[in-house]
Amino acid sequence: MTAVENEKSTVTVTLNGVEIEANPGELLIDAAERHGTYIPRFCYHSRMKSVGMCRMCLVEVDSGRGPALQPSCMIPVGEGMTVDTESEATKKAQDGVLEFLLINHPLDCPVCDKGGECPLQDQTVAFGPGESRFVEEKRHYEKPIPISDTVYLDRERCILCDRCTRFADDVAGDTLIHFMDRGNSTQVNTFPDEPFASYFSGNTVQICPVGALTAKPYRFKARPWDLEETISTAWIDSVGSRVTIQSSRNQVLRLLGVDADSVNWGWLSDKERFGFEALNSEDRLTAPMVRVDGRLEATGWAPALAAATDALRDVDPARIGVIGGARLTNESQYAWTKLAKGVLGTDNVDAQLGDGLPVEAVLGLPRATINQACTPGRTVILVGPDPKEDLGALFLRLRHAVVNDGTTLIELTPTRTGLSTIAAHSLHPKPGEVDLLAAALVDAVSGDAHDAAGVPANAIAAAAASISGPVTVVLGRASVAESAAVTVDAAIALSQLEGVGFLSALRRGNVHGALDMGMAPGLLPGRVPLRAGCDAFDQVPTEVGMDTIAMLEAAASGDLDVLVLLGSDPLSDVPDADLAERGLAGAGTVIAVEMLPNASTLTHADLVLPAAAPTEVDGTFTNLEGRVSVAEQKVTPPGTARADWMIAAELALRLGADLGVESPESIRAEIAVVSPVHAKLTETALADGRVEGVLISGSSIEAPTASGSTTPANDAYSLRLVAARRMYDNGTMLQASASSAGLAASVKVTLNPTDFEKLGLDAGTVVKVISGRGELMAPLAADFGVPAGSAMIPTNAPGSNVNTLIDASASVTDVRVERA
């Protein structure tokens, strides 16, 4: 090879007579598409491995040995390759392949949900023969069979492209569907009585190139030509997955993943995909409600706002609290912060419900992006919840990085997670001692391996030895039964690693936007502390206010006159049910701003203001990286529900202050002025980042300081509680989604089987779990993924809520398990 060739970083290919430059190793089908030549395909998907199943992408390739038909999704470009995608041979091959694919295809397009947006239809028209010579009977199967609670499979329509099965196996890791039988009988199917119960099953519907897989929530709802669409952001979790929201007749009917390279790669979790059903729910609040004689009764906006204003006027700011706000758009969050901190003068604002992390741990540490975490050759340390349960799209990205790109994953989690099977090292510390383990890991990196948190020194040393390249720590609360201080201390320990970056795993929709907009005690918009002040605010509280737990405690002792629930359900979500109940009961006036009524609203709100849903407002969301992306209004709110920022502005007006906000755009403009880190968030930047979003970086928040807290040893009779979130729970939004409501598994206590013998109990036995705070009844389950000595109970599960066992002021929760 000559020096000149060595310098050349591209490969020259002649495509239909024109020389193009392709990247070395790039597949021919991709190179051609980048240069404007679309090669038809069914099985090829740019985010999955090629298999060459469908043969649709056959093109005539001459690599020096004469032209031959080759599948362009299987061959990388080669120097001097000549490709003809329009030759007679290619056309004949395309004709033939399509004729074959259509032999067993039922052509029931008029009743098929895919009809009108079907690659098989489109490519048959574009590249097909136009007629079939096949007159024999087609193969027949039972028409759609439900392979999961949300997905139907019509095997007659299937062209065996292997996309869904590849997705299930390679991308999601849930090999629950597979090709069965062979020859003419080959079909995709599940194992009998083991449904395709994957958190990601909806993606197979989206990538199916025919109508073989259809989604129950969209089944027969509309045809593609009915739909209007806009690119927006998923609101269910904090990954900020980019989605296309499709609606017809003012009703959102479907969400599709958008391939944003920096975020979700086109994938969505089913919760993100089908969560829109809650917004169409009949339970949506459509009018303000006021409690009269203990019952909530519908009223108009004027009396409701007047009542809210009366409650808020002339109250000592220290006696006002705002809990929640993670549901809101950045713009609404800013408006509410301005109302609470700038008008009312209270710093008692917290978007998290005692189940998250202090601001310093999120904004005060060096941050990493998803793409940085997933860069080949790097290391990811998971100190937090199971991404598979909490942050579906992030799980898929991490999984891909670990399986395909050689990213090293080290887990420091109290139990096994969805990533454990592929993790290089899964270290399970005793609950509440992950800080000790993290410190030990850092020690081991510098050569001093020792036992910590119940994990042996050699395992820690092995994990430390496997660390390569810059480290990204995925940081969150693995269990709400242990205090946040433990996680923070672990983060502080890990921040000593070289080149470390932190990826927050706080899960609530726009919780990172809420922090950026100052919805936390001691914080102002723009990631600045209170003392930095804010010119746009009339006043700024001088004292750092209370967080959710402190607010509830204050309320419980009668020290809070007004409590605003901004899209929050403390009864279900605060990891201390007793405190939440006492707090809500003790608060003077409880004002709830909600889309859907939740447990707290129904029992304690004195005033309910109906809010618009994410698909009903314009605005922006901020994801866990700090990436701001657009959420666009697609439909109108039901009844008289209003955008949250309008409610804030209206309340301010009635209190004699003008927030000076007129539209989401005007608020955004103000944010860009107020917040130095948001200065680059111009309308142009947002338009340019329509798909990828705009990454906001920088922060004036200081790094957290070690709490120095120590976790007490538990006695021999108790088990240490792990309260972890599951993707499907009793959450208000989820329960309002028709197709997801039934997916939440009822509560159970999972123990390591070795603990069964100690307790003299068996799996399936209903037991009483007793803590210092309360007790609950649940059946036992066995799982080696839960370390001996721990008891895992999912949060907010149907049946009973584990937060009845937890004391928010304790660092860990010990429970006794007894036969009921």
Place this chain on the structure above:
Amino acid sequence: MSYFTAENLETAHEIISRYPRKKSALIPLLHLAQEQEGWVTDNAMRQIAELADTTPAEVKGTGSFYEMFKFHPVGAYMINVCTNLACQLLGGEELLAHAEESLGIKAGGTTADGMFTIEDVECIAACTEAPCLQVNYRYKLRLTADDLDQLIDDIRNGRATDIPEHGTLGLVRQHIPAGAGAGIVAPEQATERPVWLARNDAAAEGREG
């Protein structure tokens, strides 16, 4: 849940230990399951999935590609009558018809006592000995109708000792001691040439020398 007998479970673990990836053991494990009960039950596939670190769907998907795995109960003796060209010319179809008549079942069916299943199969590669059939994959060649009746009678009365019940591949199971394995490593972990190649080289040298 558990399906394998204690003895077979031990064999299963031995089989799995031969492969660098557990999943590679699927086919021999399916054979083992079929040997135990004559066909592959759902429970068997569930346990295989557990043993091989995969899902039952993948086990069934892999197994159902192969005709010799039966996923529904079959007779203890599976009679595969060839009706492909050579056999057909020499009376294969008549032989099949005779078998159907004498056992009172159609091809694909199983006798009520669970003894026999007849299958109409394509060429079983014994054309020179047509018409031929297999009983549990043991060849019976150049059969007449009387031969067939005799064969069925022999099986019924326990005289066909050369034919094990359906599912058993060999009358003797080979156990490969851990040290005598082929020493296979996963491709991504391979650092040197496969052991068996080295062994072949050594053997070749021995021959030359």
Place this chain on the structure above:
Amino acid sequence: MADGSYLKGFGVTFKKLFEDRVTGDYRGGKGLEKGKPDEKRPKADRLHGRHVLNRYEDGMEKCIGCELCAGVCPAKCIYVRGADNNPEAPTSPGERFGYVYEINYLRCIHCDLCVEACPTQAITESKLFEFSFTNRSDAIYTKNELLVGDDGKPQQLPWEDWRDGEDTMTSGWMRATSPAGDHRYEGVVHWAGELGYGLRDPETGQSAEANDDEGARPAASSVEHG
């Protein structure tokens, strides 16, 4: 107007009162003037009137709710929504049926593209156009009005002026191209040979072949109505 020319206008109106009506002897079925005939003018065979939604002989609805009619409609006057058939008591054959079917006759231009688009020949047009409404919502025909009866005959709604024999030829259906993509049928205009109430004979120059099958169908005139 000061020159009193408006009187000329009144004059025209007054004179017209005594002239013959352009509508001939049509009196909308009301028989306003006793003893006088009330007749409709004969209409062309292929006149496009208000639609009917057909059924199969067993009473099942032909409409599968595919929305192709709504998709093709240039006036956007059709609103269709599909739903799952109840397998125990299906409304139409197959998985899907037309759950909502509405045509807004204030918008419909009777172009018949819906009839051409329909893959099951569920929607066809009758020749009736004598109907009127006194409010907008009445102008939206729903499935209740559009569906033919069990006998395959269109419903004769109270506000429509049907005369004897006018309900025939409701299931005539034509399309300009063959749906099967068979090149022999390209450009050949067809009359449907399907079962239904009233069939039209092919016109001169049109193929007499039934539907897309090559077998000849009986002449329409020999098929009994009903």
